[in-house]
Amino acid sequence: MAPVTVKKICCIGAGYVGGPTCAVIALKCPHIIVTIVDLNQTRIDAWNSPDFRLPIYEPGLDEVVREARGRNLFFSTDVDTAIQEADLIFVSVNTPTKKSGVGAGFAADLNYVELATRRIAAVATTSKIVVEKSTVPCRTAESMQIILEANSKPNCRFDILSNPEFLAEGTAIGDLLAPDRVLIGSLQSAEGKDACQSLVDIYSNWVPADRILTVGVWSSELSKLAANAMLAQRISSINALSAICEATGANIDEVANAVGMDSRIGPKFLKASVGFGGSCFQKDILNLVYLSESLHLPQVAAYWRQVVEMNEWQKKRFSKTVVDTLFNTITGKRIAVLGFAFKADTGDTRESASISLIRDFLAERATVSVYDPQVEHEQIWADLDDVVPKSLDEIQKQVTLCSSAFEACEGAEAVVVATEWKEFLEIDWETIYKSMKKPAFVFDGRLLLDASKLKQIGFKVVIIGRGEEIRSPISSPRRHFNVLNGENR
Numbered sequence: 120m121a122p123v124t125v126k127k128i129c130c131i132g133a134g135y136v137g138g139p140t141c142a143v144i145a146l147k148c149p150h151i152i153v154t155i156v157d158l159n160q161t162r163i164d165a166w167n168s169p170d171f172r173l174p175i176y177e178p179g180l181d182e183v184v185r186e187a188r189g190r191n192l193f194f195s196t197d198v199d200t201a202i203q204e205a206d207l208i209f210v211s212v213n214t215p216t217k218k219s220g221v222g223a224g225f226a227a228d229l230n231y232v233e234l235a236t237r238r239i240a241a242v243a244t245t246s247k248i249v250v251e252k253s254t255v256p257c258r259t260a261e262s263m264q265i266i267l268e269a270n271s272k273p274n275c276r277f278d279i280l281s282n283p284e285f286l287a288e289g290t291a292i293g294d295l296l297a298p299d300r301v302l303i304g305s306l307q308s309a310e311g312k313d314a315c316q317s318l319v320d321i322y323s324n325w326v327p328a329d330r331i332l333t334v335g336v337w338s339s340e341l342s343k344l345a346a347n348a349m350l351a352q353r354i355s356s357i358n359a360l361s362a363i364c365e366a367t368g369a370n371i372d373e374v375a376n377a378v379g380m381d382s383r384i385g386p387k388f389l390k391a392s393v394g395f396g397g398s399c400f401q402k403d404i405l406n407l408v409y410l411s412e413s414l415h416l417p418q419v420a421a422y423w424r425q426v427v428e429m430n431e432w433q434k435k436r437f438s439k440t441v442v443d444t445l446f447n448t449i450t451g452k453r454i455a456v457l458g459f460a461f462k463a464d465t466g467d468t469r470e471s472a473s474i475s476l477i478r479d480f481l482a483e484r485a486t487v488s489v490y491d492p493q494v495e496h497e498q499i500w501a502d503l504d505d506v507v508p509k510s511l512d513e514i515q516k517q518v519t520l521c522s523s524a525f526e527a528c529e530g531a532e533a534v535v536v537a538t539e540w541k542e543f544l545e546i547d548w549e550t551i552y553k554s555m556k557k558p559a560f561v562f563d564g565r566l567l568l569d570a571s572k573l574k575q576i577g578f579k580v581v582i583i584g585r586g587e588e589i590r591s592p593i594s595s596p597r598r599h600f601n602v603l604n605g606e607n608r
């Protein structure tokens with residue numbers, strides 16, 4: 120046996136991962152035909168749209184698709200043909216948290232992975248390398264192997280690899296073009312190593328050899344969950360400290376800078392915020408919690424669960440600060456929420472902190488005006504409809520969706536910056552101030568704005584993790600901690 124030279128790739132799942140990942144492979148490997156397939160016709164139509172109105176917003180993505188689409192990159196709903204023709208198949212389907220049944224609320228729902236695997240087994244007529252691209256619990260490759268072997272045709276061999284994806288949304292193209300590392304896990308048999316080499320050969324077209332790590336398949340699967348858990352843990356750590364800053368008068372940016380300059384700690388992922396969002400962190404940590412519990416490791420499970428609990432608390436804490444500061448009531452008041460995406464430079468709203476904030480504001484009977492530069496209005500309605508315990512009609516009476524920051528802020532009593540879009544830095548805050556009710560409050564949940572400039576204009580400014588900013592004339596939410604008797608007063 121020798122490593123197969125891959126000529127055709129199929130990617131099952133044309134989402135945030137499958138689309139950009141395989142578009143970059145097509146760009147960098149013009150000698151390989153790459154077909155990305157999905158069951159969702161609307162999504163595939165958008166990938167194929169003549170004016171490149173792609174289904175996801177990702178800086179730099181349309182340039183990549185413009186160059187490769189129609190040359191060696193194709194998007195299709197014909198899943199079976201793409202499977203049959205490919206030498207190597209990426210499984211890049213969604214693996215959301217289970218909503219019901221055993222492990223509900225924690226375990227990954229592997230139904231989509233299983234259906235895709237069964238489809239491969241059902242239609243493949245030649246041997247394939249099957250690559251787990253989706254984020255999955257440790258040992259999922261084993262289940263895939265069993266399903267494939269039990270259902271395959273004679274003379275069809277399947278070698279499973281794990282190749283988790285580490286791209287972050289908003290920087291996906293840069294991350295894919297120059298990854299910190301590409302991780303490939305395989306069985307340590309001769310066949311497993313050959314399959315691994317076939318995938319190494321693909322990435323070697325643009326990734327330096329010392330950035331391609333080959334490991335055992337279980338290590339690879341676990342490393343993906345571990346990386347996300349440790350990144351999220353840093354954010355929860357800095358957010359926990361932001362609460363101490365607010366209570367003491369320390370400044371979280373100064374603390375993060377001082378801590379991050381220790382080369383053992385490093386400066387990245389120490390930005391305090393209104394809470395992390397995105398489709399991955401919470402889901403993958405809960406998955407790790409479930410795995411730990413299944414392995415009878417309750418202390419390990421509790422340790423990781425706390426990272427998610429701290430994040431939930433941070434979101435609640437922020438919405439409570441808004442209510443407290445606005446004289447303990449926001450009933451009938453207009454709150455402008457700037458940013459609905461879970462981070463800047465993406466249109467993705469999955470688990471966005473904005474959703475929780477708006478839900479809390481609506482529960483307090485505020486009216487809310489929302490502006491985001493990328494998120495479609497339909498998506499905002501769908502997200503609110505999902506979490507707010509009211510009918511969509513009722514929600515629409517309380518929420519207005521706006522097409523600019525100015526429109527959202529006009530007549531508002533407070534502006535909440537929930538996503539760190541650069542354009543919020545550059546807007547004319549003087550004009551916004553004039554259009555708002557007074558006193559006009561700004562709540563910066565992203566440490567984005569220049570507080571002293573805003574204060575000069577006349578705003579009351581409340582910034583996450585800055586003790587000295589949080590002081591309203593009446594409600595005085597800043598607590599003084601009495602060190603001697605340990606009481607809040």
Ligand SMILES: NC(=O)c1ccc[n+]([C@@H]2O[C@H](COP(=O)([O-])OP(=O)(O)OC[C@H]3O[C@@H](n4cnc5c(N)ncnc54)[C@H](O)[C@@H]3O)[C@@H](O)[C@H]2O)c1
Nearest residue numbers: 132133134135136157158159212213214231235253254284
């Ligand atoms: N979004 C990210 O930034 C990111 C980064 C790294 C890893 N991941 C992981 O990658 C996986 C995919 O995430 P995503 O954000 O791309 O999800 P997504 O929901 O955007 O895309 C998944 C796509 O798979 C399609 N699909 C599901 N079952 C299918 C089937 N049987 N046949 C054909 N198509 C099918 C869906 O229609 C959907 O379009 C997840 O496991 C996720 O945890 C995501």
Ligand SMILES: O=c1ccn([C@@H]2O[C@H](COP(=O)(O)OP(=O)(O)O[C@H]3O[C@H](CO)[C@@H](O)[C@H](O)[C@H]3O)[C@@H](O)[C@H]2O)c(=O)[nH]1
Nearest residue numbers: 284285286287288354388389390392395396397399461462
């Ligand atoms: O210092 C920080 C860094 C991030 N965030 C927030 O954390 C969330 C996640 O951000 P980020 O990790 O940049 O985006 P994702 O696209 O969710 O990417 C994460 O999740 C992906 C899916 O698994 C992984 O592939 C990536 O490596 C991992 O960074 C967002 O709400 C950010 O605003 C902070 O609050 N403070």
